[in-house]
Amino acid sequence: MAALVKQTDVLIIGAGPTGLSLACQLIRYGISFIILDKKEGVTSYSKALGVHARTLEIYEQLGIAEKAVTQGMVAGKVRMLAGAKVRGEVDLSNMGQGLSQYPYMLVLEQSRNECLLYEYMQAHGKDVLWQSELVSFSQTDTNVTTQIKSSGGELTIEANYLVGCDGPKSPVRHGLGLGFEGGTFERTFYVADVQIDWPFPHDALHVCLARSSGMAFLPMLGENRYRIVGVFPEGFDKDEGETLYEEIEHHIKEQSQIDLKISHVNWFSTYKVHTRHVEKFSSGRCFLAGDSAHVHTPAGGQGMNTGIQDAYNLAWKLAFVLQGKANAKILDSYNQERLKNAKHLVQTTDRMFNIVSSSSWLLKFMRTVVMPVMAKYIINLQAVRNSFFPFISQIGISYRDSPLSDHTGDHGFAVKAGDRMPYFLVDGASIYDKLHAPDYHLLVFTDKNDKAGDRMDIGFQAIPLTADIKRLFGTDKPFTVLLRPDNYIGLTSPTTALDNAKLYLKRMVEIDQ
Helix, strand or coil, rough: CCCEEEEEEEECCCHHHHHHHHHCCCHHHHCEEEEEHHHCCCCCCCCEEEEEEEHHHHHHHCCCCCHHHCCCCCCCEEEEECCCCEEEEECCCCCCCCCCCCCCEEECHHHHHHHHHHHHHHCCCCCCEEEEEEEEECCCCCCEEEEEEEEEEEEEEEEEEEEEECCCCHHHHHHCCEEEEEEEEEEEEEEEEEEEECCCCCCEEEEEEECCCCCCEEECCCEEEEEEEEEEECCCCCCCCHHHHHHHHHHHHHHCCCEEEEEEEEEEEEEEEEEEECCCCCCCCCCCCCCCCCEEECCCCCHHHHEEEHHHHHHHHHHHHHCCCCCCCHHHHHHHHHHHHHHHHHHHHHHHHHHHCCCHHHHHHHHHHHHHHHHHHCCCCCCHHHHHHHHCCCCCCCCCCCCCEEECCCCCCCCCCCCCCCEEEEEEEEEHCCCCCCCCCCEECCCCCCCCCHHHCCEEECCCCCCHHHHHHCCCCEEEEEEECCEEEEECCCCCCCCHHHHHHHHCEEEEC
């Protein structure tokens, strides 16, 4: 019997956070898709934990941010331990105050993130083809043809585009023959989700600054539940998967010197840390996103969030091409924008990891003596907050060098084309409340009751030119901002006339106005 043939606009391989996020975004744009995964369902393991401000801003557009915050814990404090004693404490609860509606890191395990995204899909009549696996694929100038093995038999899926969200061993990446260059740290990491009885309150991220290796105790939802992340010292050479839990617990107690009792071990794992990124994010009609395109150290909790940003960047571009609103050349910008970000992320997380785990005597001294005393003073410096939070939360990612960023009119502005739309309040509410529609948005900042933008077939908002906006953008004159559908600035114009915005749309996405 011939294999069943299905057709769709976008085929997504992999239903982790990245693949599910892409599916949810395509639902917003009304794009047909099929998403499949060889697993039986969403993961039951906690895995990634940190959800940053930029991801919560994306969740807000899906209507699931409030659920995420309710189900998670705000990482309010970092308490630094050395020799079983508290050596310093830093308040992070409002570190990004004024920079985002979500000025903190949310602790919400990957399994719960996947459930939220999957529930959104199901609420919109979509589902995942579970227990299904990509066998092979080929592409032409017009489509991609895939052979799928599923629990129900063999299946052929023909799609306009294929997106591999299928992890670090990505069959899609291998099928495209794309390189995945980088390196591997020699030391072995461990992670364990446990319940701890110890002398410290369950209200902070506890960082143990040991001399031979560091470890972190991340509070999780539930009584005395923690994620412990650490690294074995040099010389520990067991392969991944061979380490017994008892060895992990022995190392935790020996290095932390804390009188603690560990129980209810829900999950543990050991692994080598790899730092790699793909040579390019696309080939023909096939794209990569998430761990299939980049892997890095867990420093800063960037992995899951970065995959979600990949999906967010790609979704609107695929949608606009499929809907005839954009020339297919716009898809080249996905590689240009996200590859640069991946390279930068690998470099920065490598540096952060080296500070935490290095055996250098100088870094040991900095880690165990200097950092606990100075951290709270350093983090309270406004200049540090204004640079560290945008980096760690991913709101600081910018695409100024992108071909989609028109700098013709932004000279003299503090905010440039390619930057994320700054957060500010309009009539007491977040500007992002006005930007939920999956389309371009034209914002005219003026003291006049300007309705000219209504003549354009995109979202239009007339925004009062308040003192806060003048400070953020560095101008006291009326101006116009054209936002991409992902709320990055396409252009800023020092006038309320619409000519520049019309030219941008015609040039970039070939919409006739």
